[in-house]
Amino acid sequence: MSARCVLLLTAAAYESDPEEPRVDGGLVLRAAAAAGLDADAVDAAERAGLRRGPDGRLRLPGRRAVYEAARPAHRRAAHRLLAEAAAGERHRTAELLHRALAAPCPDSARGDALAAAARLPGPSRGERATALALAAALAAEPGVRAERLVAAADQARLAGRPHRARELLDRAGPLACPDEVRGAAALVRGLLALRDGPVADARASLLLAARLCPRGRACEAWLAAAEASWALGDAEAYRDVVGEERAGTATARSYGRAMAAALDDRYAAGRAALRRFVAAAADAGDPDALLRAGAAALVAGDVEAACRLGSRALAAARALDAGPEVPRALELLAYGELRAGRHGRARAHAEEGLRAARLTGQRNVLAHQHAILALVASLDSDAGTVARHAAAAQDIAARHGLVQAATLAQWALARADLARGRAAGAAARLGPLVRPGPRGGHFAVRMLAVPCFVEAAVAAGDLEGARAAVAEFTVWAERGYDPQSQAQLARCQALLASGDPARAEARFTEALARHERTGGDFERARTAELHGEWLRRARRPARARILLRDALVAFERCGATVWAARTAAELRATGDAPGHEEPPGRLAELTPQQLRIAHCVAEGATNREVASRLSVSPRTVDHHLRNVFAQLGVRSRVELARLVAGAAHRPTPRT
Template identity: 45%
Template sequence: MSGESVELTQGLRLLHDGPVTDAYNLLLLAATASRVTDPALSRMACVHATLAAWAGGDRDGYRRALDALCAPAGPQSAGSRSAAQPEAPRTAAPHEAAGRDPVDAFWREYRDGMRCVMNGDFRRANVLLRPVLGILTARADAPGLMSAGTIALMLGDLATARQVLGVALATARAAGSTALVPRVLEHLAYAELREGSYHQARVHAEAGLEAAGESGQRNVVAGLSAVLALAASIAGGPATVAAHAQTALRTAHAHGLSQTSTLAEWAQARADLGHGDAEHAAARLAPLVQDGPRQGHFGLWVMVVPCYVESAVLAGHDVDAAALIDQYAVWAAMGADPQAPALLARCRALVSSDGRTEGLFTEALAEHEKANGPYEHARTQLAYGMWLRRRRRPVEARPQLRAAVLGFEQCGADVWAEHARAELRAAGDTLTTAPETGSLGLLTPQQLRIARSVAEGATNREVAQKLSISTRTVEYHLRNVFTQLGVRSRGALTRLLGAEQPGHF
């Protein structure tokens, strides 16, 4: 094994199961060492170095790795193309007619497009990266499809990201790529979260955790745990969210995973807010959105701003949110987040005190109609309904609050649905549907199904067969059920469910 292959192998291993700064340095060494002898392998190392820099929140390192992609190299031998690299276009293109190497042109467009993403020029990024995305998708292999899905995700094209990553997952599974499957699932679950498809995100993240645990990819496990924490933050109890978040943060702190730690902290703050603890939510989020050493990931912190603004307002904090909202306005104008224009109008409505509030809420609701995202849409309807009710306009508040309840139910946001029901009752109305009462209200629908089956005497294997999931997934959920309900045995669970729902069994 050559020196550069050792560096590359170690760098790739650490990228998924070790400190990402170490992975970044090894991968750049591998890129430099193979630049002349194997340009394709060098480029592969550079691409993975960008992934390490992104995971670690190293903006400058990301740019250095991008620059290294197209550093001058010697002539490439016919057999030196790495199988992991995108193939050149099969048909002639304008740059070929001009005598340019299509492989070189591909990577320059990729590099320049990602530079535009980093600089916030998403209009130019789309022009450069759409052909790259098309070439990668046409390859129809799992690594190329995952790369294409990731590009679509960064461009804010969530529908394409989900579609391409779904095909990548099927392709990886069909090829038996056990190491790649959990990484595809992580990207897919995150894309589903971005789009507000929390049910699907939870299912894919749980599948990814099972696959990543078997292949020893702790960084991927941490990322998937952060996704689960975000999904649980709208549906489960604080204990479930905290368990997922702490699993994510233990590895994130040890391995320098800035993206994962930002998502995990955000999840805990959302859980606090959903359970009425705006004070703690604002305290968690403030460091992430403000300048300083604790600021969140460079590519994600701005997405936390709407949650922070709402938390600070509800907590009664006397904060000047104008500068943060202005920064969020820049992000919203980039077009990389379809829901951002609606969230921007909501933020402005929450802090408005000059008579524009109602118009801003109306604007936010109109923007929500342009993008899929039932959870955030319902959050705006709830905020608007609360604002109307507190101004003694209950008749106008009720339609907003009813819509909020139904929207939260649609995406499984049980915690928020109960919050909206309470506001609706305070406005003098109610809905015929009602949540589980007592401690069972802490459980997600899947956890409740498993708990009931176990209480009826089913073994873990029988529950798995009944619900078409793996035994490991049953065990995982059951541990969370025990934590949520404060029980230690199957017998205690049976007694608790019998007491809360007499006659159910």
């Protein structure tokens, strides 16, 4: 019997926050002691299933069944004991909640006290949500019940419990309430949809909230509506929302004007204003303000500031128990590190962000993390890994209207194609994304993908498309939105100058010099690799080898193993063997060009794709491939692929 009492006290303690996995062990043990239960009773409860963690918190599997099996009078007695054990200012909300649950009949006065306590500092967000929901049930007036249910939903949202938040909003829906409460409900619904739902619906709900809410919450609604427009890729709507002069505080209006200016012809003034905004926000303690400043830093081209603000937002979100802000901070950090070329850090933050987004039910954030992981995987993983992350991002993006996530995912797939020499496929993916218009990619991302498109388009023979993209990229690069853009522009101009060797050489040299001033191993290595490839085709193998070796080391240093393999193959085509390695087994019988063709065919490339990758004619590829088949004694491309794969996994002999 005594063990059953301890179990009931534990089950009743969960009622203050039913979704918490553990409860305060000290509270339960104090209540048990007040009931005259000793340590033997606790030991017996542990034998019956109670679990005590190293932090003293208690877990009870099947707690709901224990609670519902008890008689109502016994449940009320358990709550009275817990209320007495929770006495004191620190546990005020828990005390009032258990007193309300111990009462034999509804008491509106207890509900008023509970609602007031839930708004004071101290309780967790989950406990606040439970207290406000109970206070709503104890209220006599429909408007008061609605207001408390909406407030409870907001706390459940902030606790990372979107399903609970929506359930509370649904309960508030039929109740008559003033416009201010309707506005608060629209705001909570909009914020929930912004993180886990169609963002067009989120924007509509948030704009309604901005009209109905008082000034402070209206500002929050306007800013969130702007974020929804950004996710939708609707630049015009974004400028309209952030440019709304009635929206929010003076700080919010200055931010909006700066962002609107930075995205149109007033870009210089806009960038300067954004940098002032970023500097002013450096000491902010609110995660949302830090995240907004981080986004502004990215638009202003200050990637390092964005990463610093992302780190601060992450620390602030964790310190303030702001569950939904944690995956958003990790998203900003992952994207900032990706833009900075620190791909290992980007992967670490995105993988942590995936876990946090799943835990808090934020599929829209999840889509962005998958898109970032797809971009990272396009450097160092097999094509299947890129495709898996891209498909996960696009699945959510298609259903929820996430144009930015969809653009990043397509860019990742194209970059994976490009790394494997499939230039035509990469150009086909990127062409729609980099062109302006309704079928284009996201307005803040498409210019970042232009260098990839130009490389693919030139290799695929689409010089007209490449020139059109470079013309727009030239204007964009001059605005300074990305530290790497001037070096990338020079590289693009070099690729287009195939008929003018002196100009091509000058532009490649300029690109490498600019990379030295801006850093970033990956982009510098890509320029060096393309320069080396151009030199090899120009029959200058000695200079080509120097650049290709430099690119190979840089790719290896930043973990871009797929691109390192491409560069190593290019080196072999110059007659050099990276690291002085000999091809294993029968592959050692092949010439460097034959070996490179064999590797390309083993990866699944067609003769035309191999020709494009090696800058030779399809007829030359066919000639070499027939010689490879004869020399190796294979009869099909499948047999060749097996032979190459087997050689790759054969241990290197020790000397």
